[in-house]
Amino acid sequence: MNKIKNIAIQGIKGSFHHSVAENYFGNSEVFEECMTFDILVDCLLNGKSDVAVMALENSIAGSIIPNYALIDVNDLRIVGEYYLDIQHHLMALPNQSIEDIKEVHSHPMALLQCKEFFKSYPEIKLVEARDTADVAKEISDRQLFGIAAIASETASNLYALNILQRSIQTITHNETRFVIVKRDDEILENDINKASLKFELDHKRGSLAVILNVLSDCKLNLTKIQSLPKINTPWKYAFFIDVTFDAYSDFDKAKSIVKIMAENFKILGEYKNAKS
Amino acid sequence: MNKIKNIAIQGIKGSFHHSVAENYFGNSEVFEECMTFDILVDCLLNGKSDVAVMALENSIAGSIIPNYALIDVNDLRIVGEYYLDIQHHLMALPNQSIEDIKEVHSHPMALLQCKEFFKSYPEIKLVEARDTADVAKEISDRQLFGIAAIASETASNLYALNILQRSIQTITHNETRFVIVKRDDEILENDINKASLKFELDHKRGSLAVILNVLSDCKLNLTKIQSLPKINTPWKYAFFIDVTFDAYSDFDKAKSIVKIMAENFKILGEYKNAKS
Numbered sequence: 001m002n003k004i005k006n007i008a009i010q011g012i013k014g015s016f017h018h019s020v021a022e023n024y025f026g027n028s029e030v031f032e033e034c035m036t037f038d039i040l041v042d043c044l045l046n047g048k049s050d051v052a053v054m055a056l057e058n059s060i061a062g063s064i065i066p067n068y069a070l071i072d073v074n075d076l077r078i079v080g081e082y083y084l085d086i087q088h089h090l091m092a093l094p095n096q097s098i099e100d101i102k103e104v105h106s107h108p109m110a111l112l113q114c115k116e117f118f119k120s121y122p123e124i125k126l127v128e129a130r131d132t133a134d135v136a137k138e139i140s141d142r143q144l145f146g147i148a149a150i151a152s153e154t155a156s157n158l159y160a161l162n163i164l165q166r167s168i169q170t171i172t173h174n175e176t177r178f179v180i181v182k183r184d185d186e187i188l189e190n191d192i193n194k195a196s197l198k199f200e201l202d203h204k205r206g207s208l209a210v211i212l213n214v215l216s217d218c219k220l221n222l223t224k225i226q227s228l229p230k231i232n233t234p235w236k237y238a239f240f241i242d243v244t245f246d247a248y249s250d251f252d253k254a255k256s257i258v259k260i261m262a263e264n265f266k267i268l269g270e271y272k273n274a275k276s
Numbered sequence: 277m278n279k280i281k282n283i284a285i286q287g288i289k290g291s292f293h294h295s296v297a298e299n300y301f302g303n304s305e306v307f308e309e310c311m312t313f314d315i316l317v318d319c320l321l322n323g324k325s326d327v328a329v330m331a332l333e334n335s336i337a338g339s340i341i342p343n344y345a346l347i348d349v350n351d352l353r354i355v356g357e358y359y360l361d362i363q364h365h366l367m368a369l370p371n372q373s374i375e376d377i378k379e380v381h382s383h384p385m386a387l388l389q390c391k392e393f394f395k396s397y398p399e400i401k402l403v404e405a406r407d408t409a410d411v412a413k414e415i416s417d418r419q420l421f422g423i424a425a426i427a428s429e430t431a432s433n434l435y436a437l438n439i440l441q442r443s444i445q446t447i448t449h450n451e452t453r454f455v456i457v458k459r460d461d462e463i464l465e466n467d468i469n470k471a472s473l474k475f476e477l478d479h480k481r482g483s484l485a486v487i488l489n490v491l492s493d494c495k496l497n498l499t500k501i502q503s504l505p506k507i508n509t510p511w512k513y514a515f516f517i518d519v520t521f522d523a524y525s526d527f528d529k530a531k532s533i534v535k536i537m538a539e540n541f542k543i544l545g546e547y548k549n550a551k552s
Contacts, residue, residue: 022539038391059505060345065338066388107285108384112342115314128384128404175505206492213539216482225515227482227501229335239501239549 008032008040008049014133014155020178021053022081037131044183051079051182058086058176060113063226068240071181072270078196078269080180088132088169089116090107091161093139098164106131115152116170136161162266164166179269194223194244194273195251199262201237208239211258218254220245238264244273254263284308284325285315290409290431296331296358318410319457327355327458334362334452336389338483339502344516345459347544352480354472354545356456364408366447367437368417368424374440382426387508390426392446396490412437455545469498470520470549471527473539476506477513485516487534494530514540520549524544 007025009017012033023030032049034040043049054071057063059085071078083104088110092101098121104111105127118124121163129135135149140159148153156163181197201207208227216221224242247250278356282302285293288309297307308317308325330347333339346355353446364386368377374397380387381403394400405411411425418433424440425431432439455472479484484503500518523529525544535541 024386060342062339062341062502062504066336081306203497203499205486205497208498209488209492211473211486212482212485216485219481221479222484222503223479225501226338227498229336230465 003268006030006032006043006051008034008048008052009053009215010037010040012137014136014152014158015131016086016152017053017178018133019054019152019154020084022227023084024053024080024082024180032092034086035134037067037070038136041074041076043075044076044181049178052076053082054179054181056081056177056179057173057224058109060174061109061169063240065209065226065228068268071105071179072198072266075184076268078179078271079182080271081194082178082180083175083274084178086169086174086176087153087167088150088174089153089156089163090114090117090148090150090165090168091136091156091163093143094160094162096145096164098148100146100147101148101164102125103205104148104150105135107132110150113169113171113174117165117168126241143262150160158216180271181269190246190257192251192270193274194242195244195270196268197239197241197243197258197266198268199239199241199258199265201239201262203206203237211239211262214257214261215241215243215254218245219247220248220254240268243253282306282308282319282325282327284310284315284319284328286310286313286330287369287407288409288413290434291474292360292362292405292428292452292532293329293331293454295428295430296360299360299457300329300356301327301525311410313346317350317352319351319469319515320352320443320457327456328352329358330455330457332357332453332455333500334385336447336450337385338515339352341502341504344544347509348474348542350463351460352457353460354455354547355458356547358453358454359451359550360390360457362445362452363424363429363431363443364392364450365429365439366390366424366426367412367446368436368443369419369421370436372438372440373422374405374424376422377402377424377440378422380424381411383408386426387473389445389447389450393441394442409434426532435531440444446455456547458527467548468524468527468546469522470518471546472521472544473515473517473534473536473542475517475541476513477515477538480511487515487538487552490533490537491517491519491530494521494533495523495526496530 103125117123133155136151136155136159222242226240228238230236379401398531408427409431412427412431414436496519502516504514
């Protein structure tokens, strides 16, 4: 990883993407702050960034399908993954209590994950914003009293906000899976024991079962599966599958078989399992 | 369906949920306008509504996992489905052109589905709102010039807005699957040939392949599959699966086998396939 110069993150410093980038690469790197996932991908494609960090799924909202599409359509390659246990804290300018808060601004996903907490505060208006950390920064920059952010501990420190209530998300163990992506022309890392695949099948009885039997026969473990009807093509389905394996040769064997049996077989990435 | 008295929809009249309710039940019914899916479920549980319409998946964003969770946790039952080809139109008060528009307000999903269109209009600010039709109503009620909505043709008629550009969504054929849900104490409809199932499996090689083999042997067709890591339980996965079948007896047989082989087997609904 010693060649990394610039890492694209979604959101600004203090965002959860920033935390993942720091944990994965160390905090001496240069970050490109991107307000949308489209801009993040552009940073990779135009060479401004060498690598990007992208949230891909969590246990509450499931897969972030548009990000799968961005990886697929732009032929990016997943080269690593990282699981972050996301703790959402409610924060505002100092010397205020929750009773002083009229509005809470945050990313729709953060609002969704904390909605149970706010049922006890029906008078607080929830407003959707682009990025969790960006709201924290704005409250600080513009000295906005009466408005709170839902963001990370790092954001509260960076932007000098006071945490009114810690860990307000409904599910206490709130793990989100991030992937590290690159352009598809880089050398692979070592220690590969996980892969993300995409393929298509006709709507024919048992077609998926046959593929899963092959993966199982080749000693591959399935850690994720998701079907998606193929846009503009009735009765055709795309499948996104993650597998883990002990020996790369087993995966190699499975690849050569599935490539023949399924249509439009594509490897989205081969990388090291973060949960082994 | 002659006992239906009150239908809960997400959003207000003119929303896509409203269109689905009208197409499925006829337009002589009484609608309960709910601003969130939580409120919609409450309407069912407290008996205010007999039935509710709920978006469940689309080809761009995939499954709406929080809605699956609402059905599962509250023991609701899926009793029908409807596919709506969603066409997003850009609309504003009359006598304006696109060049007069400073901001477009709409639901995050609608903004996502139209983002390619707005790349040609970088000066237009995109603002997330709760409901597509609600923005149209507000523009009309408050006579907001310079602001446009992304909503349905019905909304433009209901709220007297002028369509500036038709069908601005990126994917021209933009189909969303809605389900009709009830409390779990109602009599089932006839003509059942589709079902939504949920079960859990340990992370053991081939465990899913075995279940899919059973479904295939019982002549069931898979139309959807989605794994979800079980919250707070590492190495355990929940699966949401939709199947279609010709004979109910085949489904009955599969049910009795899967119930033994998988954990926490649950039928989320048995209903008539809208695509047969």
